[in-house]
Amino acid sequence: MEHADVVVVGGGPAGAACAAAVRRDHPDADVLVLDRAEFPRDKVCGDGIAPEALDVLGGLGLDVAALTDGYPAVPRLRLRGPRGTTVERATTRPSVVVPRAVLDGRLLAQVLATGVRFRRHTVRTVTVHPDHVEVDGVVRAGVLVGADGAESVVRRALGVPVNPPDRLAVAIRGYAPVLPGHDGVQVVTTTDRRWPAYAWSFPLGDGRANVGYGELVSGGVTRAELVAGLHRLLPGVEPTELRAHRLPLSTGRPALPGGRVLLAGDAQSLINPLTGEGIFYAVLSGALAGAAAGAGAGAGQLHRQLLHRRLGGHLRGSTLASQLSRLPVLMDAAVRAARDDQRVFDDVVALGLADGRLTARTLAATVRRLS
Secondary structure, three states: OEEEEEEEEOOOHHHHHHHHHHHHHOOOOOEEEEEOOOOOOOOOOOOEEOHHHHHHHHHOOOOHHHHHOOOOEEEEEEEEOOOOOEEEEEEEEEEEEOOHHHHHHHHHHHHHOOOOEEEEOOOOOEEEOOOOEEEOOOEEEEEEEEOOOOOOHHHHHOOOOOOOHHHEEEEEEEEEEOOOOOOOEEEEEEEOOOOOEEEEEEEOOOOEEEEEEEEEHHHOOOHHHHHHHHHHHOOOOOOEEEEEEEEEOHHHOOOOOOOOEEEOHHHHOOOOOOOOOOHHHHHHHHHHHHHHHHHHHHHHHHHHHHHHHHHHHHHHHHHHHHHHOOOHHHHHHHHHHHHHOHHHHHHHHHHHHOOOOOOHHHHHHHHHOOO
8 A cells, every 4th residue: 555644635725725835835745646636627716816825835845926927917806785885995005816727737747846746646534543534445545635625525534514505506607808997806795685795807918807606506507697797797797617616604604523534625615705816725725734743643722722822812703793784784784894995895805805803893884874
């Protein structure tokens, strides 16, 4: 049986960040990444990358400029509330929109250059022993990290159930020419029809935009209704390459396993419930899993501690904000407050795209604009 110190299932941003963190902390560690696909490969996503995600990758020693080369910064964000209130402002730092077929391939290539091994392999079984973990009876690891996405095989092997329908979203994504007025601006627009529901348009800088629409699975939405919602909120858009995917929201994140098996990214239900953002959570939770992997049998407990220290306050705030936003009048008031105050706008962006907190300033400003 083949042996590796750490086996990472999934070569996307969470898995790549995990492998990079292991090699950063333990340069001699043998790290093996398993993925069912070859890279580069497409991944259904909005393609938006917040600067905080790039900070995490830079902290792992990766070349951020090379990851985003050829894709200009997007300095502005436009938010539309469910009742039509709209705000557009410059963000504190710009985001970048890079297709996942490009980003994930570049990221994994940089990580493999550090000595991490990669193999194409579809994982089917995970068996946990006191002193190691086995994958399909052919690979043995001291620690296993499941970074294999929303349909995580590793998560199922641990007996962790999927998110309930009211904590699971479904979205459809395609590519289309940038609509007039949308170039250089990330657009997130909501509607009180089939609430909570939202659409986005994120420009790539080459005349195209990543466009999509999503809502909760509990609403019983069909593919045809997803497409209709996209056209309703972004009139005139004519997307190609339409693909749908599920988003396990952080409001349904499971209790993390202890021991030698960890979960990161979508496999851990780390999707922002306000915006559907997942890349920041993915690289951060992956990096923290890599930092914990050296603890062996104590890796799971250490990973829980690191995540709680880094994201605990943020996740409590995003969960509360998600619950409050179920009332369209509150969501619209928050957008109105962000329109009137740059500081509130910055708070809302940080809460929806990174690890910001639900601040007293934002709550107070929202309440004042309810009337």
